[in-house]
Amino acid sequence: MKEIIQITKNKLNNEDNEDLSKLLLKNWTNWKWQVKNTIRKIEDVEKILDIKFPQEKRNEIEETIEKFPMAITPYYLSLVDADNYENDAVFKQCFPNIKELSISTCDMQDPLSEDEDSPVPGITHRYPDRVLFHVSNICAMYCRHCTRKRKVGDIDSVPSKKEILIGIEYIKNTPTIRDVLLSGGDPFLLSNDYIDWMLSELSKIPHVEVIRIGTRTPVVLPFRITNDLIDVLKKYDNIWINTHFNHPREITKSAKTALRKLALAGIPLGNQSVLLRDVNDCPHIMRNLVHKLVANKVRPYYLYQCDLSEGLGHFRTNVGKGIEIIESLRGHTSGFAIPTYVIDAPGGGGKIPIMPNYLISWSANKIVLRNYEGVITTYKMPAYLPKDCDNNCSECNLQHDADVIDKEMKTIGISKLLCDYEEDITLVPDNLERNYRIQGVAENNE
Numbered sequence: 433m434k435e436i437i438q439i440t441k442n443k444l445n446n447e448d449n450e451d452l453s454k455l456l457l458k459n460w461t462n463w464k465w466q467v468k469n470t471i472r473k474i475e476d477v478e479k480i481l482d483i484k485f486p487q488e489k490r491n492e493i494e495e496t497i498e499k500f501p502m503a504i505t506p507y508y509l510s511l512v513d514a515d516n517y518e519n520d521a522v523f524k525q526c527f528p529n530i531k532e533l534s535i536s537t538c539d540m541q542d543p544l545s546e547d548e549d550s551p552v553p554g555i556t557h558r559y560p561d562r563v564l565f566h567v568s569n570i571c572a573m574y575c576r577h578c579t580r581k582r583k584v585g586d587i588d589s590v591p592s593k594k595e596i597l598i599g600i601e602y603i604k605n606t607p608t609i610r611d612v613l614l615s616g617g618d619p620f621l622l623s624n625d626y627i628d629w630m631l632s633e634l635s636k637i638p639h640v641e642v643i644r645i646g647t648r649t650p651v652v653l654p655f656r657i658t659n660d661l662i663d664v665l666k667k668y669d670n671i672w673i674n675t676h677f678n679h680p681r682e683i684t685k686s687a688k689t690a691l692r693k694l695a696l697a698g699i700p701l702g703n704q705s706v707l708l709r710d711v712n713d714c715p716h717i718m719r720n721l722v723h724k725l726v727a728n729k730v731r732p733y734y735l736y737q738c739d740l741s742e743g744l745g746h747f748r749t750n751v752g753k754g755i756e757i758i759e760s761l762r763g764h765t766s767g768f769a770i771p772t773y774v775i776d777a778p779g780g781g782g783k784i785p786i787m788p789n790y791l792i793s794w795s796a797n798k799i800v801l802r803n804y805e806g807v808i809t810t811y812k813m814p815a816y817l818p819k820d821c822d823n824n825c826s827e828c829n830l831q832h833d834a835d836v837i838d839k840e841m842k843t844i845g846i847s848k849l850l851c852d853y854e855e856d857i858t859l860v861p862d863n864l865e866r867n868y869r870i871q872g873v874a875e876n877n878e
């Protein structure tokens with residue numbers, strides 16, 4: 433412990449201590465050393481940052497840790513500005529706050545119904561063609577804003593191959609799944625061999641076209657992106673990676689090196705940020721973040737509205753803040769630097785995009801639009817007489833070669849309502865009261 437405190441402190445203060453540099457080189461960049469020395473005690477944070485919490489504050493933190501444990505990699509803690517830690521965006525994401533214990537009326541245990549939408553353990557199957565596969569329950573760092581906070585602190589253990597095989601079997605038997613998202617926990621906390629094994633098993637399934645990996649290691653443990661890991665990933669040619677940067681200060685030299693390695697391996701990189709109060713709820717910070725991301729070959733993918741998990745109340749902004757941020761990006765910067773702002777709908781509704789309104793009005797012949805500058809403009813609609821689609825692709829001029837999967841995929845939702853060839857004209861909730869009334873009348877008449 434003495435060693436880690438000294439090394440981390442040294443890193444933090446950017447001191448050029450010759451004796452330590454050797455040790456630093458050897459250990460600091462060794463991801464296993466970082467994991468082994470994950471900081472879990474308040475007094476270690478105090479020693480490293482050279483701060484002292486008043487007794488009352490200390491009791492509060494202890495109480496919080498009892499429910500939601502703390503784990504911070506020495507690397508991530510070294511990014512904190514110790515002189516102003518209370519306002520520090522990195523500190524807030526990793527250090528407990530008593531506010532995590534206040535449960536507000538809108539909080540929910542499992543707001544995304546991930547446990548409910550689970551056909552077999554480890555799999556959440558919400559969308560027809562893709563699944564979320566929880567392959568790891570370990571994280572290098574416990575983010576205070578974790579949406580799966582309810583599970584943080586459950587025993588960190590590597591799921592057995594037998595457990596993983598149940599999920600793989602489900603994917604194998606469900607031919608509509610073409611995209612598998614490995615998540616957890618953090619899949620990159622597993623060993624290279626284990627990752628290699630999972631990827632090879634998934635790659636053997638003919639209908640799996642894409643494998644996505646969600647990992648925060650480039651942010652909290654960039655040294656995990658070793659050459660050996662890259663060698664494993666390079667064996668597969670259908671991998672995408674999404675990472676989770678929330679603040680420009682997280683894009684350090686080490687993080688850049690990790691991203692560069694992944695990009696050079698030919699892996700498309702995306703980023704999912706969470707909109708967090710007093711961390712990144714500011715158009716300037718967000719613009720700076722997305723610019724730094726694209727400069728490092730990372731495409732901003734989603735900006736999440738903070739969800740309704742218990743213990744996140746103090747991180748939540750209102751939705752207007754998110755719309756304001758998107759308004760400040762669209763038109764003002766490169767289109768590919770703009771994430772889609774989404775609310776992951778409570779109850780398992782999935783991600784719903786939210787954005788400013790650009791369509792102001794329309795008539796039979798024209799639509800009225802506004803741009804980012806406030807210019808109001810019109811688009812005269814072309815004479816376009818589409819013919820009805822009867823879903824018979826072989827008879828259509830568009831030369832679409834419908835395959836088996838196309839035929840197996842059912843048209844659902846609003847898309848179904850729009851289809852020319854579907855009979856349905858309404859979508860009706862299961863428990864529509866009006867239906868009960870009609871049924872009741874029918875039963876009475878029998």
Ligand SMILES: *Cc1c(COP(=O)(O)O)cnc(C)c1O
Pocket residue numbers: 556557558559562563564613783
């Ligand atoms: C987010 C998510 C996905 C993937 O959604 P995309 O919009 O394709 O990124 C899939 N399944 C579940 C359960 C999810 O939460």
